[in-house]
Amino acid sequence: MSEPMYRDWILDTIDSLRSRKARPDLERICRMVRRRHGSAPEQTSEELEKLIQEQTVLKVNYKGSISYRNAAKVVRRSRKKDDHTTKRTAVEEANHSDLSNGDSALGPIDQDETEHLENEVPVSMETDSTMEEEEEQEGADEDDHEGSSPSPEGEDAVQGGSGAAHPYSAPCSPSGSRPGQSPVSDCPSTCKTSRRSSPLSPSSPLALRQNDCVCDSAFCPADHGPSGMQRNTGSGALKTIVQPSGTCPWVQKSLVKREREDGVRMEESGLASDQLVPDCVDETMKGSDRRPKTTSFPSDDCAKYKKGMDVASYVMAQDDVKNDVKNREISVKKETLRQNLLLWSVADVATYISAAGFPEQAVAFRTQEIDGKSLLLMQRSDVLTGLSIRLGPALKIYERHVKVLQRTHFLDEEDDL
DNA sequence: TAATGCGCACAAG
DNA sequence: CTTGTGCGCATTA
Numbered sequence: 001m002s003e004p005m006y007r008d009w010i011l012d013t014i015d016s017l018r019s020r021k022a023r024p025d026l027e028r029i030c031r032m033v034r035r036r037h038g039s040a041p042e043q044t045s046e047e048l049e050k051l052i053q054e055q056t057v058l059k060v061n062y063k064g065s066i067s068y069r070n071a072a073k074v075v076r077r078s079r080k081k082d083d084h085t086t087k088r089t090a091v092e093e094a095n096h097s098d099l100s101n102g103d104s105a106l107g108p109i110d111q112d113e114t115e116h117l118e119n120e121v122p123v124s125m126e127t128d129s130t131m132e133e134e135e136e137q138e139g140a141d142e143d144d145h146e147g148s149s150p151s152p153e154g155e156d157a158v159q160g161g162s163g164a165a166h167p168y169s170a171p172c173s174p175s176g177s178r179p180g181q182s183p184v185s186d187c188p189s190t191c192k193t194s195r196r197s198s199p200l201s202p203s204s205p206l207a208l209r210q211n212d213c214v215c216d217s218a219f220c221p222a223d224h225g226p227s228g229m230q231r232n233t234g235s236g237a238l239k240t241i242v243q244p245s246g247t248c249p250w251v252q253k254s255l256v257k258r259e260r261e262d263g264v265r266m267e268e269s270g271l272a273s274d275q276l277v278p279d280c281v282d283e284t285m286k287g288s289d290r291r292p293k294t295t296s297f298p299s300d301d302c303a304k305y306k307k308g309m310d311v312a313s314y315v316m317a318q319d320d321v322k323n324d325v326k327n328r329e330i331s332v333k334k335e336t337l338r339q340n341l342l343l344w345s346v347a348d349v350a351t352y353i354s355a356a357g358f359p360e361q362a363v364a365f366r367t368q369e370i371d372g373k374s375l376l377l378m379q380r381s382d383v384l385t386g387l388s389i390r391l392g393p394a395l396k397i398y399e400r401h402v403k404v405l406q407r408t409h410f411l412d413e414e415d416d417l
Numbered sequence: 418t419a420a421t422g423c424g425c426a427c428a429a430g
Numbered sequence: 431c432t433t434g435t436g437c438g439c440a441t442t443a
Contacts, residue, residue, distance in 0.1 A: 020421060023436050035420085062435070063427085 006047035007056060007363065009033050014057065014070045024068045054350065054366075055359040071359045341409050344372030356401050361389045376406055 013032045017024040029048060030041035048068065051057040058069040344352070349370050354362035364387040370378070383398040384391060 018435080021423065021436060022421085032420090063437095065436095067435085 004363070004367065006033075006039075006044070007051055009037055009039075010044065010048055010051055010057060011070050011072070014068050015073070018070075023062075023065065025066055026068070029068060054362060055354045056363060341372045341376065341405060344375070346371045348372065349375055353397060353401070356397070358393050358397055361387070361393050361397060364389045375402060376409055378402055378406075 010029060010033065013029050013036070014024040016032065017028050022028060026045060026048070030044045033039055033044045034041055048057060052059045052068075055071050058071045058074060060067050060069055346366055346369050349372060350362040350366040352362075353359075353365050365375075368374075368387055378386075378398075380398055380403075383402055384394045387394065389397075
């Protein structure tokens, strides 16, 4: 993970550039960090990458160039027209974690939320690197389905788009897998992000109109797995999608909400637990019609990660339990969750917390080396005071996530007995 | 010369 | 209208 010190430096730099009305791009960030702290640009760049993976920093493509955002300060503004979400909307538009209390999103919002910056497109890695993976590998498949997807945007579309540059090139997985590994280290072949051609969907909650999808880098907890699996999407076509798992937590959340479509389907297919997490891409593409997309994760780690997501959906599901189907899937998820929670690594926990809308607080979990087992042992006071995080987010994290995870875990255990 | 400051145009809700 | 963003140019160190 990134050094706390660097994290502060970089975040300060981004904030500083923003306040100065200068684009917080890699060059400026590196320059300012070097000037202020004397660290090498390469190092800064590397740390920045880590922060992106932790989602502490969002890498977005805005107006044709790469920009970095302090995730904690991103204000969610667009809520889309997605029906259900609309209602709860706005309540917290303005929550900057810093200022007020930092919570980013939790409640109502957090679930769907997400935000996005205006039209920023998440970009995952630098364009620089060699690792750009390409979309293409699965291009074929996608084209089948997505081909139709319209991309509203013209030039900007570049990124999302089909072709050329992909916003996402996913490097791999830092967090998920081995904490020690450098993000960049990657595994080109292992994790690929498949970005699909269609950039965004207007209707999707997150739809970024042009290219904004906030998913930033892709951090795929799993680095080792090979790539994707194929599933029948229902349309009959087979899709191979590899997903950088952590791609967009926000998006995922929103998707989760609608998991009834995808989730149910998946469950039917028997794969149940693992494939509920949609990736932002999918989300974006769903615009015209949400087609059921499924994604698969290559490795166990990914699977674990997913499970984490499932948990999130579980939580949300509780809020609005609408139908049996959903409950059914929940139980399936719980099962997978249970066994995996014990296997969660520190990185998995951090990823989960981050994906739940608390990137800043995720760092604290990581710093305190909270892994799945530790998470199960955490008490309210530990979360509220032991992590040195703000009370608001801490309460939300405890009540909505830690407690739920623990309860789910222990209840399952009882069932087994 | 580099770092900063900031007016203003854009885009989106 | 409001808000976030960042270009482009003026100013400052």
